[in-house]
Structures are given as C-alpha cells and as structure tokens.
Amino acid sequence: MNALADPGAVRTTCPYCGVGCGLLATPDAAGGAAIAGDAVHPANFGRLCSKGAALGETIGHETRLIEPMMRHGEGPLGPVSWDAALDRVADGLRSTLARHGPEAIAFYLSGQLLTEDYYAANKLAKGFLGTANVDTNSRLCMASSVAGHKRAFGSDTVPGSYEDLDAADLIVLVGSNAAWCHPVLFRRMAAARAARGTRIVVIDPRRTATADEADLVLPIAHGTDTDLFCGLLVHLADTGGIDAAYVAAHTQGLDAALAAARTRVPDITATARATGLAEADVARFFAWFRETARSVTCYSQGVNQSAHGTDKVNAILNCHLATGRIGRPGMGPFSLTGQPNAMGGREVGGLANQLAAHMGFSPPEVDRVRRFWDAPAMAASEGLKAVDMFAAIGRGEIKALWVMGTNPAVSLPRADAVRAALGRLDLFVLSENVRTNDTAACAPHVVLPAAAWGEKDGTVTNSERRISRMRPFLDRPAGVRPDWWALAQVARRLGFGAAFAWTRPADIFREHAALSGFENGGTRDFDISALAGLSDAAYETLEPVQWPLPAGGGATARLFAEGGFFTPDRRARLVVPATAAPPAGEAEHPFLLNTGRIRDQWHTMTRTGLSPRLSAHLTAPFVAVHPDDAAPLGLAEGDLATVATRHGRAVLEVRGDAGQPRGTLFAPIHWSAANASHGRVGALVHDARDPISGQPDSKATPATLAAYAAPYRGFILARTALAPPPGSWWARLPVAGGHAWRIAGGDGPDLWRDWARGQVGAAALAEFSDLSGGQYRAAAFDTNGRLSFALMIGPKGAVPAWDALKDLLAGDRVGEADRRLILSGRSGAGTMPSGPLVCACFGVARDAIAAAIRAGAHDAAAVGAALKAGTNCGSCLPEVRALIAETLQPA
Template identity: 65%
Template structure:
C-alpha cells in the first residue's frame, strides 16, 4: 500500500480580490497556511495570478482574526459572548426597533466580499421578512452606474460580452480603467492580443497610468468629460454614415433623441476636442479607429462609474455600440470590468437597495412574484436607501439599527469622518467581520460577530463575465467563526422565521437561489440558472465554472443581444439622451484642485487582507498624493516630502509623489489606508457626498481640495515584533514585514523622546544605541538570543533612510556577530547589495537589482530582464514600470 500523502491535495477555489474571478489552486501545508497557484483549468485566468493573488498564502494567519462573538459592555470595551447570547440579543434588538419605529428604521450594509449565498440570505431576511429594502452594498461605490446604465439601455443588468472578446477584438478601448494594475490578468490578455493579432489599444484616462504606457493611442481626457467624447463619437459615426441602420431599425429605440442630444453636446470634432481637453488630431485618430474597426470592445471601470454623472457616461458608451450593432458579437461589446470578486453575485440576488432578487425590481408584479416564492410575510414594496442616503439617514436618527457585513464603511464611504460619527448614534450596531479591529468596529459596534474568511468560505461568486465559480474551503473554521449565511439564518430563526431560514449548507441556499431565477421566468428575465436548481450536494461541491444564463428548459447563451432580444417591454434596446456634462462641484481659490481617488497595484480596499502580506507591502508602503510637477512647484511641494490636503469634509496628510502622468490641476490619492494602518491618511475623509441621480453612486473622482506642504523635522522608522504606540505629533504608516511590523515615520518628536519610546518598548532586550545629539541622530537595536527584536532609527528629515537594509536584517531568524555590529550602521555586513524598492511583487525583484541587470548584466530589454530575473513573467502588472526603468537606464547611451 502507498503511504498516505503528508498534506491534502490542492483545492480548486476562486481568488477573493477583483472581479476577474481567477481560479486558484490552494494546497494546505498542514500548519494553517497553504501554497497558492493559479488554476490552469479556470477559463478566467488559465493559471495566471496577479501579485495580490500570488501572495494570498501570506494572508492566512490568525494573528488579526476575530475568533469569538464580542459584545460591547457599559464600559465601552468589547468582551467575549456566546453565540446563543449574541444572536438572541441581535434578533431582539432588530425586533424591538421594528416594533417601535417600523421596518424602515433598520438597514443592512453588505459587501462584494460576501459569497452569493451570504448575500441571498441577508437580502431575503430584510426584503421578505423584515419589510424594508434598506439593503445596500459597498458595490454601490464601484459599479452601480454600470447597473443603472445597463437597465436603462437593455431593460436588465446584463453584461453582453465575455472575456474571450478581449482575445478576438481588433480594437480595445479602455475608459477610466487602470487595468494593468486593477485587472492585470485581463490586461495581459489584451496585450497578448495586441502582440499576436495586432489589435489596437486606446486608453482614455485623465491620468497616464501604467495601462497607458504601451498602447497605440492615449487620450488624457479632461476629468468628467467622457460623455462629451462619446457623444462626439456618435455624431461623427452618424455624419460619415458608419452606423448599422438595420440593427437600429430592428433592435433599437430612442435613436433620434439620443443623436439629437449628442449633437447638442458635441456637434463637431473641434467642440468635442475642446470639451474633452484633447488635441483635435488625437480625437480624430480615435474616431477613425472606432469607425473602421468592426470588432471593438470598450472596457470601462471606476473612472466612468465613480461619478455623479456615471450612468450617463455608461450610456454614452453603450449608445455608440448600439448604433453600430457592436454588441454581443465575437470581439465586439461594451464591457464593464467590475471591481470586487462578487459584485456580480450581489447584483444577482438583489443586494442593491433598488433591486429584488434574481434581477427583479419593485414593480407590483415582481414584488408579488418574489413574495409568493419566499412566502414572505412582509415584502418590501419599494426601493430602499442607497449607501450614501443610508448613512445620511443614520446621521438624522431615522435608521436606528444597522448590520454591516464584510466591509469597512467608516473608512471607504465619502465623508468618512461623518460616517463614523453617524455610527455612534445607532441604538443597535452589529458588525460581521473576520478581523479583530477596523475603523468600523472601532466606531462603536455593539456586537462583532466572527465570520468565515477566504479559505474557509464555501459557496459561489460571479465574475465580470457572468461566470459562476466555486469558492471552496481548504482550511477549517478557526475558533467560533461561522459563515455569514449561517449567522443571518440564525437571526432569522430567532425572529420567528425558522422554516424560511432552515438552511443546512451553502448548497441549500444556492439551490433556492437557482430556483427563484427560473420561477415564472420563461425567458422574460436575463438571469436564469434553473439548470443548477437540482444539483446534489456532491454536484455542487464539484461544480465547474459556468456562465449564466443556464436555463433548465432551453439552451443558454455566451453573449447577449447580437440578435436583439433585449429585456424591455418592446424587446428593443433604448438609446439614452445623456445630460450635458458638467462638474458636480466647482473648484475655487480656496479649493483649487480636483482630487481623483483609486487603487494601487499591490493593495486592496482597506488592506485588512492584502496588508498582511510582507511581499505586497514592499511596492508602495506609504499613503501618497500624486501631483503634476508644475503644481508641485507652485504649491511648494517636493517629491518624497509631505502635504496636507483638505476639502469641505476633512483633511489628510500624505507623502508627495511628483508625476508627469498627473494632469495639472488634478491630484490622485489611493483609497487603501485607514486609521488602522496610517496617521491621517483616510482619503474617504475628503471625498464629497455627491451622487449620481440614477445609480446613487458617489462621485470619487473630482472632489475640490486644497494642498499645502507639511514640514517634519525628523524622519525615520521603527521595526518591532508587535504593534506599539508612537509619540504624538508623529505621522506614520504601518507596514507588514517578515516576522513583524514596521512603521515609516515623520515626526516633530526629538531624539530624546524616541529614546524613551525605545527603552519602554524594548527594555527587556539587550540594547545597542548610537546617539548623536548635535546631528539629531538616534539609532537603537534590541537583541534577544541573537535575533534582532526591534530597532528605532530617527534623524533629520533630510537624512537618507536605511529602511531596506535594516529590514532585511530584522527579517532574518538569527544574526551573526558581524551582522549584529552592522545593524546601527544601516548597512548589510555580508556584502549583499540593497535590492531597493520592490518592482516585481510576484518574485520580489527590487529596483536596484533590475538596474544592475541592465547596466552590468546586459539586460537591455524587458524580455531580457524577465529571462534573467523572472521579473514581469507572471502577472505582468509590473511590465509598464519595467519598460520605464529600461528607458531611463538606457537614455544616456542614446545621447
């Protein structure tokens, strides 16, 4: 007989980050972790993973996990509670609130991090049994304008195309999408198409992002002017008779009004270029490419959606595809690239306040249909409050009880400071989480319930191309953590609805969800997965990735609408006449800049998962604001210095990055840092609460702000095995490092104060110090049994930090005597060169290593660097940066 294998086999699951929905192979290591690889059989990624997905194995520890139900006592502290006690009190609190104030005094705020089954049960409880539609989701912040645009145009929230269109298109237009960093696996498919088939790529974005580095045409559009550009395109296509009139006549309504409005907005090429802030020749080149290329895919993302006019932007893009019949065909469609792993699944089950489950709305017929299917005694009859409205209602005292699941609104919503204050007013504030602490929990949650995390969850997610995939558990549930669907079901049972919430497994929930999708459907609704409604538990466990629709009674389809068949009353698409584009809020002398917010390559949302990875922390470890060089000079800002930003709603202090890719008059800041991970870096604090009138999506790209330099006397860093308190008047960014925590610092605290901090934190260890009061230098290294236990380096702000070299010593298990002596010098004692800031996170390749390969190793191309160092050969998200490095290093030779 063969000996049993030491570790279990790899489990096929799905990545928990963006909406690409990559397949993952997770092989448990028997120690609570897992080895992570891409799943070569998954059609979303064919085995490739981005830097974040590749580093998932570093995020599985339990150090920051919430493992038991917690209840906040009269003293304000959270204390452990039993599940029975916590669930009883949560259910009693919701019942009491409804009895006293009515069903609209309660709300749920959900997340695209939930599985479809979690989403379904929460939506069912609120909308069918508690009697309110106050269920919304953080997906409102990223793709609600796409939903609204789809529903206005198609009569349903239908994504017409699929990923293989990106392989087959001859023209790919990326609008407001930094796909190289935010959807890198899809971006590499686009670039492969460009290399192998000669497809053209156009990028339309106010910022010259990594996505725009190696494309055929870059259009640095004026902020908010997407509607003007695509209105001008529609006019141009009409004027040169490049429309598909047969398709329009057979399958489209509203064409005359939409074209007339487009002519009002952008009647000619010159006006279009002026409104869009673009060179007329570049606009003409884009129009010609679109006109002459039948197989065109237009991908759009947050830059379009996150706008107070986002829905009009979506419909201006969709109008051009409808008018040319370029929809639902091989290599031709408008395509929304969603941000979260299950934003689509949430849409399927009615996770938004303006939807019911199974892509139904709040018409009397649909309310009746869902009510009969659920046997719901208190069906919500009208739409609920969308995210920003919901938290405004909390602030006004109209919503008294809130349950937040798997998201962090106190950091991510506009006016984050005001959101935090609103949360403190709630009579009942429940948070389901898998982390011990975040900004939302710290805002005064009365109950914090331990939820399953990725690796423990069991259910399904749906990606941007409508593909349902399994998330399978490969780790046991730690402590008393439970699936979200179970937690909600238990509350439903305690509220008196035991029969409706008697689920035994996620498979039970999925089967009910699938049955509702086919209930009284008959092809009248796009979402139908009736073919999956009778899956056995074993078949659900083994379910391969599947595109919807998957109806039980007819064949499904990969693409929608090539032959019409829209989900409107007349089965025709509706072309929409958008409003004239205009700024939601004007800049002024006091607030002269527009703030654009977004993501960076190696972090995710508020970093509760990605922030646990030392590898991901190496790329951009500090919160920053990106400024054009001319604006930096005018404002007195310096690269790598600090700046204070303020808006009408709050303030932040961020590192300054001077960049030619930033437009004059505009600033960019990433969204990821919170009060848990940095000082004064919650960018949500600044963002204005303006929302799109159709989608309710907040405007996150154009908040008026001011910026001014901040001068700190001292700079430095701390490395420690566990978090510690820092002196007041200190700006800090917490960074996960191997075997501990790092803090990058800027401070007004003098060296003697830092000496006190060091001795208080490391007094138990053997301490070596270097003090130079005249030069304001202080360095301390603490050793325990030959290991570097911690260190403090502080000096004048003009001094060079030795962060990377000392961090490498800190991450070592043991230090030789020579290495111990070298710590305070900030240099490696073994002759190893400082690798520099990480460029390729997948393989940990630093900038200095790459420069050496170019200068001394003859690696004069990106391909040669890949062959020598492997950099850029996995997800490819660092390829634009590698190209810039090669160009910079070779530039002197070309002179």
C-alpha cells in the first residue's frame, strides 16, 4: 500500500523506536483508525513491526486524561479549567524563582515529545527561567552515544544512513537485540544477508533472537566491549588494516590510542582472555573486519547503558576512523536510537549539557543563543543530568519540576527513591495523556492533558537524521492541548509572551530551523536553515528529509568520508578509553541483573499494554536465568522468584534460558504498579553511571535470586477492571472484551472464594470448591448470559491455562448446558487453550504453528505460507524455527 492508494489515509510517523517508520492512518467513523506501513517512506518502505501493526488497538479514549486536574492542599486531584491550571503552574514557577533561584527549577522531558514541544520547553527553561536543569529520558538510552560522538567528531553526528545496511558486506551488532528492538531494520540486514551474502556478527553476553540469523555470535563477558575493540585496533595495526592516508589527513590521536590498546590487550590471545571468548572466534571476527571494506557497526543499549558506555562507543569509533570506514556507502558506525524523537530532542538541546541547535555551554555559544532568543536570563552552565536531578529533588534542592511525556517513577534507576523524591516538591507538574500511571500516583499538584499520538502535529527525527512529519488523524478531545501550547501559555503568564507568540507548530519549526543556521557557516553539524522559510502549506506537505540541509544546499546522506569533522582543526579524535574492571557480583548479591526490552512491549506499557495481541506473547514480568543457576535454588520453569538488590525487590516468573550467561539474570523493564503487583524492575537498578555521559548502568546491578513461596496459582477474567486481594501476586493484561489477571500467592482457596463473592455476590456465582484439595473455581454471567467474571485458583499445575476461557469475554451468551463446562476450564465449544501467542502481527498462537508443522510445514517459509506467521516484521522467526526443531525432534 502506498500513500496514494487511499485518499483518506494520513501520512504520519510511528511513535515507537528510533527507526522512524512511515505510517498510513485511515480514520474510521468511530474514533479509531486503520494503520498500515507507508510504502514510500525511506525508513521502512511499508514494513511494520508487531507494535506498529497493532497501533490501531491502542488509540481509544478509555485511559485518556481529557481535562486539566489540580490538587488543593493535601486533597485529591480534581478537574479545573485550563486557565486555573496554567495560572497555578506560572505562579508556582514565579514563586520558586523568587525564593530559591533558577537552580531550584527542573524539567524532565521525553523522546516521545515532538521536536516543536521539546524546543518550546528548552527555550522557556534555559532562555527565560534561567535553569539548565532540563533533561530527558533519552539520558537513559542514548547519552553515551552523544558523548562518544562529541569526543570523536566534535559533534553529535550519526554519519551514515539506513541504506548502508543494504550495501554492507559485514554488519556487526554490538549490545543490540535488533531482531526484537529494531525489527524493521533487522529485516533489512537479514535481506542483505540472503541476497548479497552479507555477514552478520552479533556481540552480546546474552544469546538473543538476533543471534538466530548471525554468521558469528560472540558471547562477550559483561562490560568487556572496550577490550574487544581495543584488540581489534591492535590487530588492524599489526596486519596492515589501517588506512594511513585517511588517518594522516583527517584524524589525530591514533598513536596514543593504539599504544593504550596494545598495553591493554596486546594480541588476539589477550583479547580472548579479557573478553571470555574463544580465541578462534575472536580471530575470525578480526579477520572479517580487516578484510571487509564495507563494514557497518551498529550498537545500542548494551553499549550505552554502562558505567563506561562512552569509552565503549569511542573504542568502536576508533576502529572505523583508523580504517577510514566512515561516511561511505556500506561503511560506518551506527547508533540505533531507542525512541522516536531522541534525535530531535538532542537537536533542540533536550539534554542538560546541551543548548539548542547542537550548541553547548561555551561562552560564545551561550551568547549566540541568548542573542537569537533575546533571552533575558540565559543559563550559562550545564544543568543536572537525570539521575543527579532526581537526587537533588530528594535532597530538597530542586523545588519545582515539570515532567512531560514520561514515567520516571518506573523507568529511572532506584525508582522507589524517585517516588519518594517526587513527594517533596513544592510544585510538581505532569503533562500526560493517560489518567493513571506510576508517576501520576505520586501526588502531582497539576496534571495537564496532553495530545496523544494520532492527535499530535509536528516533526520527529529518526536514527539516520531523517526529519519526518507527525500528522494528526484524530480529533483531540475538547479539553486536550498540545504540549508546546501549554508551555507558551505559561511563558506568557510569566511575562515572556513576545518570545512565545507561536500560533501553530510550523511557527516553532521555522524558528528552530533559523537558529540552526544562525552564525553557523558550516561550523556546526546541525543545520536545517534551508527549511527556515517553509510556508505553512510546505510544512504540512514536508517529505522525509535528512540533515544537514543548509540554506542554498541539498540534504546530506553521509558525513566525514572526506573528513570535515566539527572539531576546531576539523580532524576527528581517536580517544584513549579508560581502563576499568568489568562488573562483578558481590558476596551478598552474587548475580548481575541485566534489564532491557521485549519484543511486543514499549517502555512502561501505557500504550502497548492496551493491545490484547501485544500482551499475549509474554504475559507476566519474568526473570531469565540459566538452568544451571536455577536448579541449585530449587527453581523450575514457571516458578516465581524474588530478585533483590540493595535498592529494591521484585517477584518475577522464572524462564529458563540456556543463552543467559551463568551468574547473570535478565528482566524486562516494562511492568509497572499499574499492571503488576511486584514487577517494577526499575526499583532494583543501581544508580551507577558513566562519568562522562551521565547515562545509568542498567546492565549490571548486583542481585540475589531466591524462590518465592506461592503454592496457589490461577487467573481472573473480568469485563471491567478490579483490584485483586492485597498481598497477592498478579499481572494484568488486556483481552478482547475485558481484562485477565494471572494470580498467585500463599492464600488458600477459601480466602479467594470470599473475595470472589465480595466482587459479584454469592448468589450470582456458579462455583466449584474442593477446599481440602486446594481448589476453587467460580464464574458469573450478566443478564444477557455472557461471561462477566471467572476465577480459578489451585495448586500449581492443577488449574487450566489462563487463556482457556479468555475468548468468552468477547463472546455472546453462554448456554446453560455449556456453563458447567467452564468450571472445568473449557469454553462452551469444548475447546482448550491455543497456547502463548508467537506471531503478534497476525495473532498466531503456538499450538496453531505446531499443528501446521505436524501437517507438513517443516520450515519457516512453509509456516508463513500456511499461517502468515513471520511474514511481516519477522521478529517471531527465531521462535518459529525453535518450535519447528522441537516439534520434529524424534521422540
């Protein structure tokens, strides 16, 4: 489908990862929309991942915040007018400024914001309130890349394009589970491998889905990436792999970097010993890199989220600079960005150590931005980065905070301490589009209803520096406003109206573009001044375009092939990484906890958690552990275990994973107090961080693992939301027609019986009780005979699978004869569950795939032909292949 196929389709951009896929949204008559890929968008050419394909399931108003809310004294939040809410925000900022100074004010922003929103927040804070305490959740994912780029290139520049993935002969993925986290790009890599023989190398302590299509997997020891790439630099120097002409013309620092690398890992043997890898595998990787001119190294959170992430980035960049493999087709280092507008936020100064238009806090740059904005109180020095910012809130040093579009009470390290800090603020403003999440539960004084995806109007920039339009295709609820508008209204109340007199997003974009070219003359990488004169009509129809795009020039797909770096002498710097010991467990906390994302969920699930399809693959918060580590602790697949650190604890479902390194654990970041009783993993993560970038280390927190006593297991189904009994373990997920809760705990069935009767009344329930055997089952039906509530609880293994009855919530009347079957765990048709969902794009469950395999579909292509599984984003293909091997294995 292309942009011309449906005249009612609106071209917009996906709100998930930094790939920046183009979408076609066709509104329906009921407030929803059909979503398809935009076949002419150069980021995805029509392909979508499972999350993008399910976007149409996430745009209802059931969870929306649709009017401003304000708290009076210690009372609860209550609805107020926009004028009252904005007056309260302006009065609070004015009072804080007068009593405590600008350093007592902070803004915490998000890569979910549009560039225009980001720009408005930074202009107000840094230019007019005088505070540089403006940071973003991008600090948690991309700050080390930013710092590494700036050390090497003099600028935060991603030098390549997605087309390089098509042209490369070698793609190296470092700390990146791209098959799950950037699946559209990974399918391009896999296509190049199939069509051109491109080799794929995966470097990761965990064996992830990405390794399924790799030619070489290097299960590197935690924290030793720098050693590996220092070893590669030494090998290149010793085997004639250095591009001496490029190095001499365009770089400096090779001799020092090489000497330090040689001291650290003098040869392949030393590199293998330092990284825990087989020497033959290291030699193979080094030879492939040396021999393959068209090489791209993609890296992501496994590199960035480290106490030494910036050094890891620079160790990678050193190898590309030393070989001149940068800025040419099929060559270069490539940072895979985590959020849809992490790049756009960096462009407008969204980090506490940046100013707008990729400028920093040197006196000339501060003066330049001050003059352009005519800013009366320009911040002159860097502000507090995210972790330090919330620590300062906890100490009472920051008194006023405005959080926009993010959920720090879940996502920040030591999230329990963050929750406590938020309660100390004199003014806590939250701009959100959902009524409830963990941060909204931390007693904000003002909550402003922000436009949601589908209603937003502006621009975002993806990982390859491509600016795309985010166009609205849904009407905003009457009480909802864009973030930039709320910021401008507060600025006007503070007396800064002339500088914030925008009437539409295009006004802000033009100002942003003009600043990028102001006194630039080619000295700064970010320049889109060619767009500063866009008319409103041209802004509406703006096609995806890469920067730099200076006035009078064309867009640039790649940079630095002929040097021209943005350092004072225009030469790149090869950096000497610091020497640091790899992370290790402690006597009291012998495991290392690694956190990250899963295939079908996003951040804290406020959007993806609305989709039944996306929630059916991995249905509860879990911890992955090697079977050899689980067995001595008495843990088996599906058990519950307590994961604890010095900062918090969670209770997670055990998943045995032979690809998990021994002595380590992996837990996903997505579950919050809104959808799980004990699943908040951010509360466990330590606050160790990179000393250069300030990015937290989310990959190596010392932890313990122990069995959690939960003899009773079961599930609840209900058409409306409810609260399971206090003290029980539960994980909530959406199902068609209502909600499901997986439950567990030590309470016997008699207590669950009493709770169930309290929910719907004993007379309304059909019940089965075997209290001596630990069993209780109940079901209730509405006046139309439809299932409205069901509870099943019993010893582990004695209760039907949770999805046995879920389809009945969306069904019609259940006949009297069939109601008895429900208590046995069968639907009215007598069918049994179809197993976990494997392919979220097409809703294909495990049992259906197994049946197709037994019927003759003996490879992934045949399964795809029969069921479509794996034919869209392909992120389920490793699971499909594993199921083929399991099903066809001889008894």
